[in-house]
Amino acid sequence: MPLPDDYLTYAARQHGMDNPYYGWDPVDRREKVLLSDGTKATATIIVPLEFFPLNPPAKPFKHPGAMKTQYPDLRHYTVRDYGNRVGVFRLLKLFAATGVQATFAVNAEVARRYPPLLEAIREAGHEIAAHGVSTSHIHHEGLGIDEERDWIAQCRDVFPDATSWMSPARNESTRTVGLLAEAGFTTCLDWEADMRPHPLATEGGNVTAIPHYNELSDMKLLMDRSQSEDTWAKQITDAAEDHLLRHDQEGAGAFAFTLTPYVAGQPFRIHAVKAVLRALSSMEGLKVATAADVNTLFAEHLA
């Protein structure tokens, strides 16, 4: 039996995008964004704070970093927990030393379990973004709308003031962004469709997507691809320089990347994190800013 006939019909085959959130906006022919304070580009540091249960479901796939061996996988549970106990405090110390503000994307489960950690982050003036319930709560198309709405409501209860959102594993259903708008979130860190912030349009209003570069993920580069700390660090600063160099031609840009506490917070990686933070905070025209601040900075251009 071959495939059904309609497999060769293409309902959305037309000029532009086939998603409901944004249009086709190629970089070579659009108006430059010029920011009023002269900022040429922004870099947003995302620190994911995740809870990895010992008994995760694999629905619809295993969250990156989830348990790997037979239950009880104390090995991976404690290696991940190291980030929330030890690694994150190394990062906080470096942020304070370099005067950098970051966006901490926090699972509701982490906030419930580790209030002293949340307090330390708030006290230092960083942004707290909602990051779903836990790594066992991946938003996906098979999830019913009521359940997805409930998961987002749980986060809203735990983070009443949060304006930014990142989904667990950056995964969404086709309903997620609409539900985020409904719950009052204005910034989303799941997408990376452009070199500057852009709106995701929903019936309940716009949510701003700040480009979050998967190809700069510390987890991916240092763990999955086994790159060296120096190689990783250079790619982050190269990305920042590239945005700055293109400013005259293309206007202001923005990007975000992760510092995962159980990866970047390892003692032998701290020298590289330090080098990245120093380099970024000394680049002229580059602003290291939280997702919420980037959204504000670009606001007038996000119609």
Added chain:
Amino acid sequence: MTHADPNLYDYWPYAGRPKIEWPGGKKLAFWIAPNIEYYEYLPPDNPFRQPWPRGNPDVVGYSQRTWGNTVGHWRMMDLFDKYDLRGSISLSIGLLDHHPEIIEACAERRWEFFSHGIYNTRFSYGMDEAQERAVLTDSINSVQAATGQRIRGYLAPALTHTESTLDLIAEHDFWYTCDLFQDDQPQPIKTKTGKLVSMPYSLEVNDVITYSVQGWSPDRYADILIRHFDQLLEEGEESGTVMCIPLHAYLVSQPHRLRSFERALQHITSHKDDVWFATGTEIAEHFRERYWDQSLADINARGVSTGGTGFAPAR
């Protein structure tokens, strides 16, 4: 029924902990843990994990382990002698019978032994408590008979556990477990009985991870050890830290790798003024005597203790 959280320890943020000082006012407790393992040629099946990834027999994997014991271990011993280091051996207890020559050479050097199960091809998965107890008494009695040492440390074979493992080792008066990786400082474990310390071991700088999993070069491995050491030494100024280098002779002692490793040892042993070169038991004993109560008090003062014991929270 499974649990989301092992509840083996309480949340304890790294910032603001009360100060730990190692003997002589040292900042970093350094210990080095050669895994001296025996992998069976024809191990039995375990319903939860296949012993050899390619099935029995696995000549490449098996013979590399033999090389580790025949050649690699002796090279490592020479190197430790050169830098005046004592190992804390993570021992496959079965090796006492297979290779007593290695045990004698280590005992002569006053190295410490702790249990790493009977063979690294016999897993804890699926054992009942009586079976796990049998492994522990076999471990204690066999090392005692061969060396006179009463072992105090445990690392589950191939890092395989049951919910009971840590309760059982505490019940058998073990002082430290190397099975958990949540910290760079020791912490009390919430067992039903006993006084069991979670001892920082390491996966991140473990040669199995750096060489077999990550595939890093010998030079990079040495760089990582040096950076890891430098950072933990710096932090040890505030409150004493622990660094362990877990080793496997079949990996680190390879002819193309051992000299890079020596570079790291040179660096580490050049900091004698600030570093306490100790064994696992010595660190555990010091912590149990001086810092057990202080640590528990600080953990409880953070207001997020869950009470209860491993896999049995009070709330």
